[in-house]
Amino acid sequence: MSTLRDLVEEHTSLGPIEVDHLHRLAGDWQLISDLSFADLLLWVPTAAQGTPEFVCVAQVRPTTAPTAYQDDHVGRVMTGPEVSHLSIALHQGRIWREGDPVWYGDTPARHEAIPVRRRDGSDVIGVVGRDTNLTTARTPSQLEMNYLTTADDLAQMVADGTFPPPRHPGETTSAPRVGDGLVRLDASGKVTYASPNAQSAYRRLGLAAHLVGEDLAALTSRLANDPLEGNDASNRVHAALRGDAPARKEIEARGATVLMRALPLIPAGVPIGALVLVRDITEVRRRDRELITKDATIREIHHRVKNNLQTVAALLRLQARRVETPDARAALEESVRRVASIALVHETLSISPNEAVELDGIIDRVASAAAEVASPESKVRLHREGSFGVLPADIATPLVMVLNELLLNAVEHGFAPGSGGEVTISAHRFRRQLHVSVADTGRGLPDGFDLDAGDRLGLQIVRTLARGELRGSIEMRTRLEGGTEAVLVVPLSPHR
The missing domain is CATH 3.30.450.20 (PAS domain)
Known part of the structure; x- marks a missing residue:
């Protein structure tokens, strides 16, 4: 559906200042509609020459009374006798109330037309049609009389240019009503x-x-x-x-x-x-306070989990230094890196206002840590292309672990000692999926490699997390230009 701005730009010659005023009016006119027990339609004259012609650029229905229109009028262009009351309000600059009731199908309605001016008292830039459904006409109560009187005062202020009031920064128009x-x-x-x-x-x-x-x-x-x-x-x-x-x-x-x-x-x-x-808004503020307390508690939990994981990593690092067997030391050092990658996610969540993670910074830190694993004589450069964006924690944690394993695998096994090359992490989103690849320029996969048959712990972690926790797919293949590429596809649907 076309927006107010689109319709004004398409059919009229009004400038940005006039469009902004019409936007503010449409943002605040639910108040007048409810007080009037009437539908409001915002009409602006088109740039067509000859017979007066108007286009409806906004519409609001009352929450206090039945609507006069079941159909949406936004985008409708009218001319001829149907817009005579709008033309009078536009050219004479006054509120028009003289007409007899009109019928919309089986619904009788009373027409009124209110000219719209800016606060500087300039020419009329549009007309508000105030149309009241008369099928429920009844003896007005004190409430209804006060509502209608106030609505008439505000309608006159629209015609004077003193309504709507200026909008305060950061303030919405949703309440109170x-x-x-x-x-x-x-x-x-x-x-x-x-x-x-x-x-x-x-x-x-x-x-x-x-x-x-x-x-x-x-x-x-x-x-x-x-x-x-x-x-x-x-x-x-x-x-x-x-x-x-x-x-x-x-x-x-x-x-x-x-x-x-x-x-x-x-x-x-x-x-x-x-x-x-x-x-x-007593109950609203009570719930807000409960949510703030809950969010603070969750962030504190993430902070403590991060601290505990860092403690575990430190203990494993100390243990690795005491182990003399090279394979055992390497296994402990791999565990240190895995625990540290999870701690990075919890560190981010501990300062996040919600359970979401800006992943680019974490991936860059994981990549830097992986680069340190390369043998000193090797010259392996890691860099990222594209953006992972913001992801919920239930995706971010296993995704970071998978990428940590893939990067370590590329750095440790993709390049011969003394050789150099690049490892590129790429990410992009397509059709509610996150597509990630880790590609290196190394020596490629060994002959007969089968990801599902691999018994190394790192590959088992990748398979389990990619297909289980992330509910995605993982594929590793040799690149035509040389090297290895791991491709991970993760669904981002909210109904995971």
Whole structure:
């Protein structure tokens, strides 16, 4: 599906500043849709000459009422009598509400058209169609009346260019929403209406009385556990009353946490109060704290495992120095390298915020360690091509062990004493698979070599881990240009 930017660039001559404003509007207009109990469609005039023509570049449905449209309108181009209300709003720069209900199949709907301006008060750059499904028309309650009044104020601010507010860095537009809790303030900061969910959120903070009539800034400051945090929340309410749109703020009191967002209400440039959205996020923050504690515990475990593995490696190294039999000493030294390669993965996991490993650095360190195994008179150079990227721990640990064995095998058995050459580790991803090869320019595989029949411990480790733990495939073959190549294919599907 085409994005808003794609559709605007394809059908109009609007510039980047206008597109950015439309993006911010589409990011914040769920609020207006829910307060209006109506669908919103964002129309922009096309560059076509002659008859007015509009293209729909964004659409949102209300979560508080039935939609007027079952079909998606994004990308639809309209012209003729169907866009007459959009043309009036565009050219006259005013909200259009004069029409009779129209029918979409069996659904009657009320049409409105809201011109869209930027904050600098420039020309109208688009029109928001506000279309209300009339099949569920009923006597409005106090909640619905306050919702609709607030929606009309915000619609006028869209026409004035004062909505949406500037977006704060790093802040999303996902919460709080209308249904989470809504408080309307008059110009003095007194609460004129509070939805039931807003009242419940403040009760969690310790308010026993009703919100209506309270000075919300003073009340919030008084309820907060931390006086400084309470004063900050109070200042943000006052900022909204002055016409600013401050960043969201969390308030903690009596073990509860409430997220607050304050928006100014300045229809036609006249400050008439503020809209405060609140959401009880106590359980969300409790789960966040549990996850943080769990993550810290997991990282500490990885740190201790790394330390223990390094201790084991040190003990094996000491033992190797005391052993006089060359074969036994070589076996112990191989064990040291295997344990050290696993420790590298746990070292990375101990500082990672999740159970994922950036593998390139680890592979480079394993390759450097393998290069040291080559006989002093040999000149073997190891290098990496491509990137392994980030991999989950259950893939990273066995993969590092397999590559450690393949690199050691290439360095130890691929080159005659005194000879030189290269060992290349290549990695790339293709169709949810990681393809890895370890290729050397050495003397190649011996005649009759069979990976499955090999009885050396290193080859047994490679076979077991590649086909078992990694659920992949491993193949070793002699290269046409000389040397040996080991090819490993590892599936990266989440359903391993």
